[in-house]
Amino acid sequence: MTIQGTIAQWRERLRKKEISPVELVNLTADAIESDTTNAYISCDRQAALKQAESVDVNSPLAGIPIAIKDNINVLGQPTRCASQLLAPFVSPYDATAISLLKQAGGIPLGRTNMDEFAMGASGENSSFGITRNPHAPDHIPGGSSSGSAAAVAGHTSIAALGSDTGGSIRQPAGHCGIVGLKPTYGRVSRYGLVAFASSLDQIGPMTQTVEDSAIILNAICGHDKKDSTSANVEVPNFESFLGRDIKGLRIGVPTEYISSGNHPAIATALQNNIKELENLGAEIVEINLPHAEAVVAAYYIIACAEASSNLSRFDGIRYGKRAENTNGLIELFSRTRNEGFGPEVKRRIILGTYVLSSGYYDAYYTRAQKVRALVAKDFTEAFEKVDLIAGPTSPTPAPRIGDAAENHLQTYLADIYTIPANLTGLPAMSIPAGTAEVGPATLPIGFQLIAPHFREDLLLQTGFALGK
Numbered sequence: 001m002t003i004q005g006t007i008a009q010w011r012e013r014l015r016k017k018e019i020s021p022v023e024l025v026n027l028t029a030d031a032i033e034s035d036t037t038n039a040y041i042s043c044d045r046q047a048a049l050k051q052a053e054s055v056d057v058n059s060p061l062a063g064i065p066i067a068i069k070d071n072i073n074v075l076g077q078p079t080r081c082a083s084q085l086l087a088p089f090v091s092p093y094d095a096t097a098i099s100l101l102k103q104a105g106g107i108p109l110g111r112t113n114m115d116e117f118a119m120g121a122s123g124e125n126s127s128f129g130i131t132r133n134p135h136a137p138d139h140i141p142g143g144s145s146s147g148s149a150a151a152v153a154g155h156t157s158i159a160a161l162g163s164d165t166g167g168s169i170r171q172p173a174g175h176c177g178i179v180g181l182k183p184t185y186g187r188v189s190r191y192g193l194v195a196f197a198s199s200l201d202q203i204g205p206m207t208q209t210v211e212d213s214a215i216i217l218n219a220i221c222g223h224d225k226k227d228s229t230s231a232n233v234e235v236p237n238f239e240s241f242l243g244r245d246i247k248g249l250r251i252g253v254p255t256e257y258i259s260s261g262n263h264p265a266i267a268t269a270l271q272n273n274i275k276e277l278e279n280l281g282a283e284i285v286e287i288n289l290p291h292a293e294a295v296v297a298a299y300y301i302i303a304c305a306e307a308s309s310n311l312s313r314f315d316g317i318r319y320g321k322r323a324e325n326t327n328g329l330i331e332l333f334s335r336t337r338n339e340g341f342g343p344e345v346k347r348r349i350i351l352g353t354y355v356l357s358s359g360y361y362d363a364y365y366t367r368a369q370k371v372r373a374l375v376a377k378d379f380t381e382a383f384e385k386v387d388l389i390a391g392p393t394s395p396t397p398a399p400r401i402g403d404a405a406e407n408h409l410q411t412y413l414a415d416i417y418t419i420p421a422n423l424t425g426l427p428a429m430s431i432p433a434g435t436a437e438v439g440p441a442t443l444p445i446g447f448q449l450i451a452p453h454f455r456e457d458l459l460l461q462t463g464f465a466l467g468k
C-alpha cells in the first residue's frame with residue numbers, strides 16, 4: 001500500500017472535504033506500515049490522529065502528515081538519531097521547525113531512519129538497520145537522511161523533513177529522485193535539532209515536487225530567539241515565485257564540476273539540464289571555484305571537531321542510555337559511550353578530538369577554517385558574475401549496499417559537490433535530473449542549484465521552471 005499524490009494535491013482534497021485529516025493520517029500510517037525499505041524507526045498513529053481531529057483544513061498544510069528525521073525533536077516521540085545511545089530517549093519538547101509545522105497544520109507522522117547522528121552518506125550507519133533505495137533494493141538510498149528520502153520516493157509518506165550538514169538532504173534526494181532543499185544557514189531554526197556540527201547543520205524539506213518544497217519552507221522558516229544563529233530576515237511567500245520565467249537569469253557552471261571523476265550518466269544529465277536552462281532563456285556562464293578540491297578535507301576536519309564537542313553531552317547521565325553495573329563515574333561515562341555509539345560515530349569523535357588537541361589544532365583545525373574562508377570567497381566572487389550556480393549533486397548514482405563500508409575515503413570524497421553550500425551557509429537544492437543504468441538497476445540522478453544567501457526563491461523559481 002502506498003500514498004500517491006503531492007502536498008498541493010492532498011491540500012486541495014482536504015479543503016474540498018473530499019477526505020478528512022483523520023482519514024489521511026490513517027491512509028499514511030497504513031502506507032508506513034507496509035514500507036519495505038526500512039525507512040522508519042517508529043510511527044505513532046494515535047498521536048497523529050489526535051492532532052488530526054482538531055486541525056484546520058484551511059491552514060497552509062491543511063492536515064498533511066509529514067515524516068520527520070529521527071534527529072528532530074517531536075514532543076512525546078522517541079528521538080534516537082538512529083543510535084543505541086538514545087534508544088530510551090523521548091523528546092520533552094518540539095523543535096521550533098516542528099512547532100511551526102504544526103501551527104501551519106502539518107502533522108508529524110513517522111520517525112525516519114538515518115545514519116547514526118547524521119554521520120554518513122549511505123544510511124548504512126544506522127543502528128536500526130540499513131535503508132534500501134525504493135528504486136533498487138540492492139542500492140543505498142543515500143544519507144544521512146536515508147529514511148526521509150526512501151519514504152518520499154517510495155510513496156509511504158507525502159513529504160518529509162531532513163537535516164543537511166554536508167549534503168544529507170540533497171544527496172539522498174538525488175539518489176532517490178526527489179527534491180531536497182537545504183535552506184540558507186540561519187533560515188530555519190536549529191532549536192530542537194540534535195546537533196552534529198552546529199556551524200553547518202540545517203533542517204529542510206524533502207518532497208516530490210518543487211512546489212511542495214516551497215509549501216513546507218513557508219511553514220518552517222523564520223527568526224527564533226531560541227537559536228542564536230537564527231537570522232532575523234524577512235520570509236517571502238516562496239510559492240509566489242513558482243511559475244515566473246527565468247529569462248536572462250545568469251547561471252554559472254563551475255569548470256571544476258565538469259570532472260572526469262563524474263559517472264558518464266551524471267555528465268550527460270548535467271549537460272541536458274544546462275541545455276534545458278538555456279532553452280528556457282537563462283544565460284549559461286562558465287565560472288571557476290578554485291578551492292573546489294579542498295572542501296572535503298576542510299569539511300571533515302570541521303565537522304568532526306564540532307561533533308566531538310557536541311556529542312560530549314551524551315555521558316550516560318543526562319540523555320538516553322546508561323551502562324549498567326559500572327564502577328565509578330569515569331567507567332560509567334566510557335562504558336555508556338562505548339556501548340551506545342556505533343563505529344562511524346566513534347571514528348568521528350576520535351578524529352575531532354585529535355584535530356582539536358594542542359599541537360595539532362593549528363595544523364588541522366585552523367587551516368581548515370582558513371580553507372573555509374577561501375571557499376566562501378570563491379562563491380562571493382562567483383555570485384558577482386552569476387545569479388545561480390548549477391552542477392551535479394553527487395559524482396555517481398547510488399552505490400550498491402556494502403560499497404561504502406568497504407571504502408570510507410571514497411564515500412567522504414563523494415560529498416564534494418554538496419559540502420560547499422554547508423561551509424558557506426548558502427542555500428542549495430537537488431532536483432531530479434534523469435536516470436542512470438547501473439547493472440540491472442535504473443537509478444535516479446540529481447542536479448544541484450546553489451543560490452546566494454537567502455535566495456531560496458531563485459532555487460524554487462528555477463527548479464519549477466525546469467518542470468520539477
Ligand code: GLN
Nearest residue numbers: 118120121165166167168
Ligand atoms: N556525508 C556527510 C557526512 O557524513 C554529510 C552528513 C550530513 O549532511 N548530515 O558527514
